[in-house]
Amino acid sequence: xxxxxxxxxxxxxxxxxxxxxxxxxxxxxxxxxxxxxxxxxxxxxxxxxxxxxxxxxxxxxxxxxxxxxxxxxxxxxxxxxxxxxxxxxxxxxxxxxxxxxxxxxxxxxxxxxxxxxxxxxxxxxx
Amino acid sequence: xxxxxxxxxxxxxxxxxxxxxxxxxxxxxxxxxxxxxxxxxxxxxxxxxxxxxxxxxxxxxxxxxxxxxxxxxxxxxxxxxxxxxxxxxxxxxxxxxxxxxxxxxxxxxxxxxxxxxxxxxxxxxxxxxxxxxxxxxxxxxxxxxxxxxxxxxxxxxxxxxxxxxxxxxxxxxxxxxxxxxxxxxxxxxxxxxxxxxxxxxxxxxxxxxxxxxxxxxxxxxxxxxxxxxxxxxxxxxxxxxxxxxxxxxxxxxxxxxxxxxxxxxxxxxxxxxxxxxxxxxxxxxxxxxxxxxxxxxxxxxxxxxxxxxxxxxxxxxxxxxxxxxxxxxxxxxxxxxxxxxxxxxxxxxxxxxxxxxxxxxxxxxxxxxxxxxxxxxxxxxxxxxxxxxxxxxxxxxxxxxxxxxxxxxxxxxxxxxxxxxxxxxxxxxxxxxxxxxxxxxxxxxxxxxxxxxxxxxxxxxxxxxxxxxxxxxxxxxxxxxxxxxxxxxxxxxxxxxxxxxxxxxxxxxxxxxxxxxxxxxxxxxxxxxxxxxxxxxxxxxxxxxxxxxxxxxxxxxxxxxxxxxx
Numbered sequence: 121x122x123x124x125x126x127x128x129x130x131x132x133x134x135x136x137x138x139x140x141x142x143x144x145x146x147x148x149x150x151x152x153x154x155x156x157x158x159x160x161x162x163x164x165x166x167x168x169x170x171x172x173x174x175x176x177x178x179x180x181x182x183x184x185x186x187x188x189x190x191x192x193x194x195x196x197x198x199x200x201x202x203x204x205x206x207x208x209x210x211x212x213x214x215x216x217x218x219x220x221x222x223x224x225x226x227x228x229x230x231x232x233x234x235x236x237x238x239x240x241x242x243x244x245x246x
Numbered sequence: 247x248x249x250x251x252x253x254x255x256x257x258x259x260x261x262x263x264x265x266x267x268x269x270x271x272x273x274x275x276x277x278x279x280x281x282x283x284x285x286x287x288x289x290x291x292x293x294x295x296x297x298x299x300x301x302x303x304x305x306x307x308x309x310x311x312x313x314x315x316x317x318x319x320x321x322x323x324x325x326x327x328x329x330x331x332x333x334x335x336x337x338x339x340x341x342x343x344x345x346x347x348x349x350x351x352x353x354x355x356x357x358x359x360x361x362x363x364x365x366x367x368x369x370x371x372x373x374x375x376x377x378x379x380x381x382x383x384x385x386x387x388x389x390x391x392x393x394x395x396x397x398x399x400x401x402x403x404x405x406x407x408x409x410x411x412x413x414x415x416x417x418x419x420x421x422x423x424x425x426x427x428x429x430x431x432x433x434x435x436x437x438x439x440x441x442x443x444x445x446x447x448x449x450x451x452x453x454x455x456x457x458x459x460x461x462x463x464x465x466x467x468x469x470x471x472x473x474x475x476x477x478x479x480x481x482x483x484x485x486x487x488x489x490x491x492x493x494x495x496x497x498x499x500x501x502x503x504x505x506x507x508x509x510x511x512x513x514x515x516x517x518x519x520x521x522x523x524x525x526x527x528x529x530x531x532x533x534x535x536x537x538x539x540x541x542x543x544x545x546x547x548x549x550x551x552x553x554x555x556x557x558x559x560x561x562x563x564x565x566x567x568x569x570x571x572x573x574x575x576x577x578x579x580x581x582x583x584x585x586x587x588x589x590x591x592x593x594x595x596x597x598x599x600x601x602x603x604x605x606x607x608x609x610x611x612x613x614x615x616x617x618x619x620x621x622x623x624x625x626x627x628x629x630x631x632x633x634x635x636x637x638x639x640x641x642x643x644x645x646x647x648x649x650x651x652x653x654x655x656x657x658x659x660x661x662x663x664x665x666x667x668x669x670x671x672x673x674x675x676x677x678x679x680x681x682x683x684x685x686x687x688x689x690x691x692x693x694x695x696x697x698x699x700x701x702x703x704x705x706x707x708x709x710x711x712x713x714x715x716x717x718x719x720x721x722x723x724x725x726x727x728x729x730x731x732x733x734x735x736x737x738x739x740x741x742x743x744x745x746x747x748x749x750x751x752x753x754x755x756x757x758x759x760x761x762x763x764x765x766x767x768x769x770x771x772x773x774x775x776x777x778x779x780x781x782x783x784x785x786x787x788x789x790x791x792x793x794x795x796x797x798x799x800x801x802x803x804x805x806x807x808x809x810x811x812x
Binding site for chain 1: 252253255256257258259262263266267270273274277292293294
C-alpha cells in the first residue's frame with residue numbers, strides 16, 4: 121500500500137463529496153447551500169490540483185486538467201457569491217441559482233476525476 | 247521547457263499544499279470567530295473580507311483591522327495565523343531557492359538550453375568528441391572555415407575555457423559522457439545539417455565506441471577518428487570509419503618524405519598545415535633530412551613508427567631504449583634513456599646525422615636534444631612534445647623539427663574535412679618523381695613569389711559554377727588552361743594540381759585537357775587574391791570575354807555578339 125496514493129484518492133473523493141453536498145438541494149434556495157461547504161470544496165479541490173502537479177503520465181495530466189476545471193468553476197462561484205453579498209444584503213434566488221449551477225458543472229469535472237482514478241486503479245496489475 | 251516546469255511543480259507540491267491549508271484554516275477561523283460592530287452588535291466576518299484580511303496579513307503587509315476593530319479573541323487568532331503563514335512562506339521560498347541550486351534542476355536547464363541551440367542551428371556543423379588540445383585546434387580551424395561546432399566532453403573544466411576564447415562562431419557545448427550513444431543523438435547526430443563526427447579523445451577505445459555508435463545510428467554521417475593503436479585502427483576501418491588519423495604514422499611518413507623528396511614535403515606542408523604552421527627549421531625544408539645515421543631515443547609507438555618509415559631511406563638506425571625487451575626493440579638497441587652523454591656516445595652520436603627524441607616524457611626529450619647538440623654540433627634534432635605548454639621550451643632548445651601530436655591530428659582532420667581534393671592529391675603525389683616535384687615547386691614559387699600558396703576547389707556544376715556550365719551547354723569548349731591562366735590577368739593565374747572526373751583522379755592535368763560538367767579541379771594560387779577561376783564561376787560576361795574571345799571594346803557590341811552566339 122502506498123500512502124501517497126491513499127492521500128491522493130482521499131482528497132479526490134473528498135472533493136467530489138463536498139461538491140455534491142453543496143450542490144444538492146433546491147437550485148435557487150439559499151438556505152439549501154451553505155457557504156462553508158463551498159469554501160471546503162474549493163480548498164480541497166485546490167489541494168487536489170497541487171497534488172497532481174508534476175505527474176507526466178497521460179492519466180496524471182487528464183486528472184490535473186479536470187481538477188483545474190473544478191478550481192476555475194468553484195472560484196467563479198465564490199467570486200459571484202462575494203460580489204452579490206458585498207453590501208451585506210442576502211443572496212437573491214437568481215444569484216444562488218447561478219452559483220449552484222456553476223458548482224454543478226464542477227461536480228461533473230470532479231466525477232470525471234474519480235472515474236479516471238478508478239480506471240487507473242483497475243489497470244494496476246499485481 | 248516542460249521538463250523544467252514539471253520539475254518545479256513536483257518539488258513545490260508540499261510547500262504549496264501547506265500554504266493552501268494555512269490560508270484556508272486562517273480564513274475559516276476569521277469567519278467563525280464572532281466580532282463586534284462599533285454599535286455593540288455581534289458580527290461575523292464574510293468570506294470575502296476574511297480572505298482579503300488573511301491575504302495582506304500572510305504577506306505581512308498589514309492594512310490594519312478591517313472593517314471594524316477586532317475583539318481580543320480575533321486578535322489571538324490573527325497572532326497564530328501571522329506566525330504560521332510567515333513560516334509557510336519562508337518554507338516555500340526556501341524550497342524554491344534550493345531547487346534552483348539543485349544539480350538535477352541545473353542539468354535540466356542546461357540540457358534544455360543545449361537542445362534549443364541544436365534545434366536552432368542553420369549552418370552545417372561537426373560534432374567534436376573530446377575537447378583536449380586536438381579538439382581545441384580543430385574547433386578553431388572549423389570556426390575559421392565558418393563551420394559550426396558542437397563539442398561533447400565530460401569535463402566542464404576543459405570546456406569552460408571556451409567562454410574566454412571569444413570565437414566568432416560560438417561552439418555549442420554538452421558536458422556529458424561521450425561513450426553513451428544517447429548523448430551523440432542529443433548532440434544532433436540525426437540533424438539534417440550534421441556533416442560529420444570527429445572522435446579525438448585521448449583514448450582509442452573511446453574513439454572506437456563513438457565510431458561504432460555513430461555508424462549504427464546514422465550510417466550516412468562521415469566519421470573521422472584519431473587512433474594511435476593499430477589494432478583499434480583496424481577495428482575502426484572494419485566497419486567503415488571514413489578517416490582514421492594516426493599522428494605517429496602521419497609524422498613518420500613526413501620524415502620519410504623529408505629524406506627522400508624534400509620538395510614534395512614542402513608542397514604537402516603548404517597544403518596540409520594551412521591552419522597552424524608546424525615548427526620546422528628552414529634548413530630542413532630547403533634541403534630535407536640527411537640519410538646518414540639516425541638515432542631514435544625511445545622505442546614506443548612513435549619510435550616504432552619513425553623506424554618503420556625511414557628504414558628504407560636511411561643508411562643506419564640506432565635505437566636507444568631503457569627497456570628493449572619490454573618494448574620489443576631490435577637486438578642492436580643501446581640500453582639507456584639517451585639523456586646521458588654516455589648512452590649517446592655508445593649509440594655513436596659523433597657520426598650520427600639525425601637524432602629523434604621519441605620518448606613520451608617532455609623533460610627527457612629536452613635533455614636528449616640538448617645533450618645531443620652538445621656532443622655533435624651539426625646534428626639534426628627532431629623532438630616529440632607531448633604537452634602543448636612545453637612547446638616553447640623545445641623551440642628554445644633549437645629543435646629542428648617538433649612533432650606535436652595534437653597539431654598533426656588537427657591539421658590532418660581539417661584537411662580531410664575542408665579540402666577533400668587535397669587529401670587525394672597528397673595520396674597520389676607520392677608517385678611524382680623528384681624532378682617533376684622540383685619543377686612544380688618552381689612553378690608555384692614563380693606564381694606566388696616564394697610564399698605559401700592557397701588551394702581552391704573548382705566544381706563545375708550548375709550550383710557552384712553556373713557561368714561555366716552555361717558555356718559548356720552552349721557547345722563551348724573549356725580547357726584546364728582556360729580557367730587557370732589568362733594573358734591579361736597573370737596575377738590571378740593558378741596552377742592545376744588534380745582533376746577528378748567520375749571518381750578518377752588525374753594528377754597535374756595538362757593545360758590543354760578539356761573540362762566537362764561535374765568535373766572537379768584542385769587549383770593553387772596566390773594567397774589573398776581572388777583567382778581567375780573564382781571570378782569566372784558566376785560571371786557570364788567575363789567567361790564570354792576571356793574564353794570565347796568576345797573582345798569588342800564597346801559594351802553594346804559585346805552584348806550583341808553574345809546574343810548572336812547564344
